Amino acid sequence: MFSAHRRETREGRQTTLGFTSHRQPPTFVPASSVLVQVWAVGVDTLDGRLVGVDVDGRCRKASKERAGAERQADIGYIPGRSFVGRILQCGWEVRDEHVRKGDWVVGLLDVRKAGALAEFVVVDRHRVRRVPQPQMPKSGLDDSPEVEELAYPTPPPSRPTTPGLSGMPARRPSTGARNRPHLPRKVHPLTLEELALLPLVGVPAFRAVRTLLFAFAGASDNSQRREAHQRSASMDDIGGRPTELSDFMAALSGATNDAPRALVLMGHDGVGAFATQLLVRHGWRVSVHAPGPRHDEVRTMTAIEARARRWGAEEVVFDDAGEGGEGGASGAIVRVLERLLEDGDAFDAVLDTVGGRTVWEAAERLLRGLNVASPPVTPSGMRRSLSVRRRRGPARFGQFTTLVGDTPDKPLPTAGDHFRAGMRSMRTSREKDGERERSRVGYAWVDPVSDVDWASASVGDAIEGALAAAMREGVRPWVAGSEEAERSARVMTFERAPDVFVDGNEILEEGGTVVVKVVG
Incomplete structure (x- = not known):
């Protein structure tokens, strides 16, 4: 297993993780x-923040005071929360219809404990779900499986297409096609x-997408909205069967004449990429924010635009990579939000995967918006793959959902954070600004610590929902591209795990993920 203690990697970089020892499987299972x-x-x-590495260095220079204030994991702390593996033994209360010995399962450990980066873990049955056997490479475990991209058909345009900077036409779903399933041509087994x-x-x-679907459920009165909430809170529509999840989420999404538009921060990778695909499947128009490349600009931007288009995103907005000012990743995103507001872009929702009070304040201004008379202009500091926009109209409802909160530097929120x-x-009443009525902006925080979300859905329920979307609708986590160098940095062996937990890991800084293969 691996546990926290400061050492150097083979490349001479400081890491907080080191290999301690092999250990036998536990003999006692609750x-x-x-x-x-x-x-x-x-x-x-x-996971990087929990260990104590600096994953906020993008676009900023960490001061000595900040470096000293970083959280340091205790000696012996084993990182890792998300895993896939096989059941070796079940407790006597675990029934066969849930999981049984030999089953493949995925699970998510408590963020306050972690411990997945080991050969064996003991986990509560409510935090795991049975999955099909993963797709394995034919030549052996040490070989990387062939990367095959899923192509998602784009809905027909409802107006003439507009050429984008990438030279490809911009498309938006028509009113009649909004509620049709946005499915891949072929759904492959998960790797x-x-x-x-x-x-x-x-x-x-x-969990985040459910907050957006509920916010725009189209209820005409409070009783209908309350009934919709009761349906989601009881999880009766799922009934423990992933095959019914699509109908459940479609019932929440409602029907409107104009598809809602969302901006997903860091939507090119990690959680943002998965949320982007979920929203597209439910008829949303999605704009993806991505960090400005630090090197090989043309190739990186082209690759991000290409995969965002395959997912069905409407456009990609790149930030200035810190060249426009200070403030780290959140500062670069604030500048993007301000430029979008100046351009006259209108959004119904913002999904935040970065965090910070300044991001919330800038997003709130964007969601409230103002009527803009001048046509939108794209500043030189931003690049978009497409140029489809909706002009601002009357005051309307907006939703801001964050996965991080106001204090991204604190991986474990406090009671004060929850109170704020x-x-x-709770600010649900419409506000007046002189004679102009301003749009109301809802706020939701998807806390990583909570075992149960706002709709009484457990971690296991959320895993089940994500699994249903992956198996039935082709929504997949973004692993890596086809280039060997990129895949080597994002998929690595157990022995190379310390290389992930280093200060300045660009993948983690930019909202990405890394897979550590314990077996093989």
Whole structure:
């Protein structure tokens, strides 16, 4: 297994993780738990923060004071929360209809404990779900499976297409096609790497998208909205059967004459990529924000635009990579939001995967918006793959959902953080600004610590929902591209795991994920 202690990697970089020892499988399994042999583990930015590495260095220079204030994991702490593996033993209370010995499962450990980056883990049965056997390479476990991209058909345009900077036409779904399933032409079996990342990105994305679908459920009065909430809270529409999840989420999404438009921050990778695909499947128009490339600009931007288009996104907006000012990743995103407001872009929702109070304030201004008389102009500091926009109209409802909160530097929120978020979300009345009525902006925080979300859905329920979307609709975690160098940095062996937990890991800094293969 690996545990926290400061050492150097083979490249001479400081890491907080080191290999300690091999250990035998636990001999005692609690009654409601299962013993799992771990095959692969997914790691993201939150895991880096929990260990204590600096994953906020993008676009900023960390001061000595900040570096000293970074959280340091205790000696012996084992990182990792998301895993895929096989059941070796079940507690006596675990029934066969849930999981049984020999089953492949995915799971998500408690963020306050973690411990997945080991050969064996004991986990409560409510945090795992049975999955099909992963797609394995034919030549052996050490070979990387062939990367095959899924092509998603784009809905027909409802107006003439507009050429984008990438030279491809912009398309938006027509009113009649809004509620049609946006499915891939062929859904392939999930790979080991995709299964390792599924709980990591699927659980927060599933919960966040549900907040947006509920906010725009189209209820005409409070009683209908209350009934919709009761349906989601009881989870009766799922009934433990993933095959009915699509109908459940479609019932929440409602029907409107104009498809809602969402901006997903860091929607090119990690949780944002999974959420982007979920929203597209439910008829939303999605704009993806991505960090400005630090090197090989043309190739990187082209690759991001290409995969965002395959997912069905409407456009890609790149930030300035820190060249326009200070403030780190959040500062670059604030400048993007301000430019979108100046351009006259209108959004119904913003899904935040970065965090920070300044991001919330800038997003709130964007969602409220103002009527703009001048045509939108794209500043030189931004690049878009497409140029489809909706002009601002009368005051309307907007929704801001964050996965991080106001304090991204604190991986474990405090009671005070929860109190402030609760007070903010209670602002439901429409505000007056002189004689002009301003749009109301709802606020929701999908807390990574909570075992149960706002709709009484557990972690296991969210895993089940993400799994249903992956198996039936082709929504997949983004693992890596086809280039060998990129795949080597994002999919690595167990022995190379310390290389992930280093200060300045660009993948984690930019909202990406890494898969550590424990077996093979």
